[in-house]
Amino acid sequence: MNCEVCQLKELEVEHFEIREVLRCILHTIVFHRALGLVRPKDVDLELFEITYVQCGDVELEKKIDEKIDQFISWVEKHPNKKSQICLSFYEVKSKQPSWFTNKTERLYWEQWYANLNVTQQPKQHSSKSHLTKVVVDPGESANEERSSRRAMVEASLREVLFQIIKFVNEKKDHVPPISEGVIYFPYEITMPRKFQ
Amino acid sequence: MEMDRESGKLEQIVSQFRSKILHVVLDSRVPSLHRHQQQDSLSLSRVRKTDKWFNLVLGDRPPALENLNFSLRNLLDPMVIDIILVRHASCSSSVDNLYSPSAAAAAAGPSTETVIERWVVQYDCPRVFASPSGADASVSYKKIYKKCILLLRSLYTQMRLLPAYRIFRQLSSLNQTYNFDIVYKVSSFSHPFSREEEDGMKEYSFAPVEALPGCLCVSVTYHATLSDFNLEPLVSLPPKIITDYVGSPTTDPMRSFPSSERGAHATSFPFRGLRPPSSAPFQRPHSWSSGFHRGIPPTKTQSLAGSPPVYRTSPKPYDITSPPTDLYGNRIQNHRVSILQQATAYDEYKLSPPFSPSASPSTPTYLSGANPLLTRHCSETAPVTIPLPPTGRSNRYLSPNSSDPSRHSLPPLSPRSSKHDTSSQESPSGIRSYRKIEALRAGESPSGLSNLYSAPKVVRDSKDDSGRFSGLLSSSGSPRIGFSRSSSRLSFQDDMDDCEFSCPFDVDDVDVSDSSSQNTENKRSSEFTAQSNLVGKKSQDAAVGILVHMLRTAPPLRQDSSCYSTRSLRAEYEGGVGIASGFFMPRKTADALEELNSYREMKDLLLSKSGTQVRKEGMK
Numbered sequence: 001m002n003c004e005v006c007q008l009k010e011l012e013v014e015h016f017e018i019r020e021v022l023r024c025i026l027h028t029i030v031f032h033r034a035l036g037l038v039r040p041k042d043v044d045l046e047l048f049e050i051t052y053v054q055c056g057d058v059e060l061e062k063k064i065d066e067k068i069d070q071f072i073s074w075v076e077k078h079p080n081k082k083s084q085i086c087l088s089f090y091e092v093k094s095k096q097p098s099w100f101t102n103k104t105e106r107l108y109w110e111q112w113y114a115n116l117n118v119t120q121q122p123k124q125h126s127s128k129s130h131l132t133k134v135v136v137d138p139g140e141s142a143n144e145e146r147s148s149r150r151a152m153v154e155a156s157l158r159e160v161l162f163q164i165i166k167f168v169n170e171k172k173d174h175v176p177p178i179s180e181g182v183i184y185f186p187y188e189i190t191m192p193r194k195f196q
Numbered sequence: 197m198e199m200d201r202e203s204g205k206l207e208q209i210v211s212q213f214r215s216k217i218l219h220v221v222l223d224s225r226v227p228s229l230h231r232h233q234q235q236d237s238l239s240l241s242r243v244r245k246t247d248k249w250f251n252l253v254l255g256d257r258p259p260a261l262e263n264l265n266f267s268l269r270n271l272l273d274p275m276v277i278d279i280i281l282v283r284h285a286s287c288s289s290s291v292d293n294l295y296s297p298s299a300a301a302a303a304a305g306p307s308t309e310t311v312i313e314r315w316v317v318q319y320d321c322p323r324v325f326a327s328p329s330g331a332d333a334s335v336s337y338k339k340i341y342k343k344c345i346l347l348l349r350s351l352y353t354q355m356r357l358l359p360a361y362r363i364f365r366q367l368s369s370l371n372q373t374y375n376f377d378i379v380y381k382v383s384s385f386s387h388p389f390s391r392e393e394e395d396g397m398k399e400y401s402f403a404p405v406e407a408l409p410g411c412l413c414v415s416v417t418y419h420a421t422l423s424d425f426n427l428e429p430l431v432s433l434p435p436k437i438i439t440d441y442v443g444s445p446t447t448d449p450m451r452s453f454p455s456s457e458r459g460a461h462a463t464s465f466p467f468r469g470l471r472p473p474s475s476a477p478f479q480r481p482h483s484w485s486s487g488f489h490r491g492i493p494p495t496k497t498q499s500l501a502g503s504p505p506v507y508r509t510s511p512k513p514y515d516i517t518s519p520p521t522d523l524y525g526n527r528i529q530n531h532r533v534s535i536l537q538q539a540t541a542y543d544e545y546k547l548s549p550p551f552s553p554s555a556s557p558s559t560p561t562y563l564s565g566a567n568p569l570l571t572r573h574c575s576e577t578a579p580v581t582i583p584l585p586p587t588g589r590s591n592r593y594l595s596p597n598s599s600d601p602s603r604h605s606l607p608p609l610s611p612r613s614s615k616h617d618t619s620s621q622e623s624p625s626g627i628r629s630y631r632k633i634e635a636l637r638a639g640e641s642p643s644g645l646s647n648l649y650s651a652p653k654v655v656r657d658s659k660d661d662s663g664r665f666s667g668l669l670s671s672s673g674s675p676r677i678g679f680s681r682s683s684s685r686l687s688f689q690d691d692m693d694d695c696e697f698s699c700p701f702d703v704d705d706v707d708v709s710d711s712s713s714q715n716t717e718n719k720r721s722s723e724f725t726a727q728s729n730l731v732g733k734k735s736q737d738a739a740v741g742i743l744v745h746m747l748r749t750a751p752p753l754r755q756d757s758s759c760y761s762t763r764s765l766r767a768e769y770e771g772g773v774g775i776a777s778g779f780f781m782p783r784k785t786a787d788a789l790e791e792l793n794s795y796r797e798m799k800d801l802l803l804s805k806s807g808t809q810v811r812k813e814g815m816k
Contacts, residue, residue, distance in 0.1 A: 040253075165353055
């Protein structure tokens, strides 16, 4: 079975947006891979006018939040760097037992890469206001800039979600059969090599 | 045999797949169906048989859906789900629209319908086919089933990303009402879009699921943006507490309320009945009116109507009722949905909690309460809301605390409307149930509206009798505070009318010396009126008026001349406001002079007391 890989479109986000963006992306992917009995839970993002869907599993939500925390702490230590977070789905195969090993093997059948470029917010140009004759309210222009930037991020996030939907629709054959009583396929979230 | 069994399985998968898609689409687009499902909180916890299909728990299927399944049972026919945006035109602002849905519908003008989304689910199957058999078939059906699950997951996610989801959420919000509605139409055929309609629409097709011998195809055509449709919330004025209304103890009763600079003809005299001052457009909202005025210029809040709808509606400081525009949606839907659906929807209407008879009495109070139809977004009037103090403060406003004269900022309630404390708390739920009733118009029969609108008619009929008016409200269980205030205002006015209020000097029908009368609730309002006029800014004119009244009401001397004495007059006077008796006809000049002197003394006493009289009602 081959491993399908999906590289999601890169998103330029600010530090405070990381949590919401990653929650949205990771939960959306997992919802499409939680093929057991689920009660979907709609979640509205606070920063953007987007509603995504969770599969409603509490343990899963905790795990995802933990991984996002780890990601954020890494980003704080390495600012202004592009980073990835990888969500992989695998099957557990037991290896041929031998004297030395009785391991199980993970066969990855799908990997999703969310690419984030975490930027720092530019400083306000408020110091220049007193030099100009015409009194310009720096807050207004900053607000406009912020809202247009926010709209761009929202549009990009929406594109990423549509990208997920498209991928899920087009590639279905590699998905393993659903096991009885299992809600979602085994998964892992990693932060692979970081690059500039 | 085996082939039949296998084809039966396939048919079941396809049929359930279509039902599930229909459920997902309607649940994410039609607010009424969505709310109906959400109301049943107990049902949310359990998993139904229908939920297990495709491993997606959605809750109860609306009964209409079951009938649709029946009517569209030919699986080879496509299932076309049209999501239709109904935009209501501006309406005339009339009090009658409150109580007469047909008038409201007639006055509201034509509405515009636009298909904003079209979902097409089709099982494409060639006429001649060879279905798989044996083990292959079993594996095949498991794969088909898995792929259907995946498709449904992505469809569920996509429903929340398309533009129509935002307006669905707006309509689902209980804090706001809008000038539009969403209805649906399900059929096995589709009218092709015109070129105009196609402009601005995009199409998305989900990857077909191979379900041999055919394949399941799902596609959607949708408007890429809904900003061109001018979808607006209906705006109302924020609630305003009016303290200087006619009859307020803090207001000089002889004072007129000039509004000539605004071109209005205000009067300090209460008018009989409930005629709104239609010929005199009041700028200042009166708490005792029905709340609806013509000719009031639009305020700042109305200018908000031009702004695009907000995606996430925050709770507003004021309530906005939903106009009876649902009638439109309902009427339109009758043309849209199948007869079976209509009948089943009606059954649903009758059985579901919001339409229980106990809920309907609350609606009239809501209708004519705080923010009724005043909140119509119309060009010719400015809606006025009857102020709604918060529930927590309701006691303060509604229970006339006689021990604190300064708290008489509002007229006392009419006798039966004193049940405000519990009932006002119910009113939000009354509003919610009313809004649910409004919202559930989609897909439901017009006869379902009869429960809703019969109650307002009852209110209107009882309007002429102010005494029963408030009684009706309180017996309904949820009188709004503003509304009960207006009813008490009516009883207050009637009391004033009973006092033959015909000139500025005739103030009140005073009888505060009779302590037994205070026990009677009917006297309370007139007593309050008398006291409010006596105490505080009592003018000389008022004193003279009292005197004249005494003169007029004094019994003839010949009936009981022996009762007349200066002493008795004095005693009565000292007890409170005196009532003249035996004023006329001393037989001798000396008697006349004596009487004149006594009256002089009375007058002096009255005048001296006018500045120092303590409010007796504080003691009671």
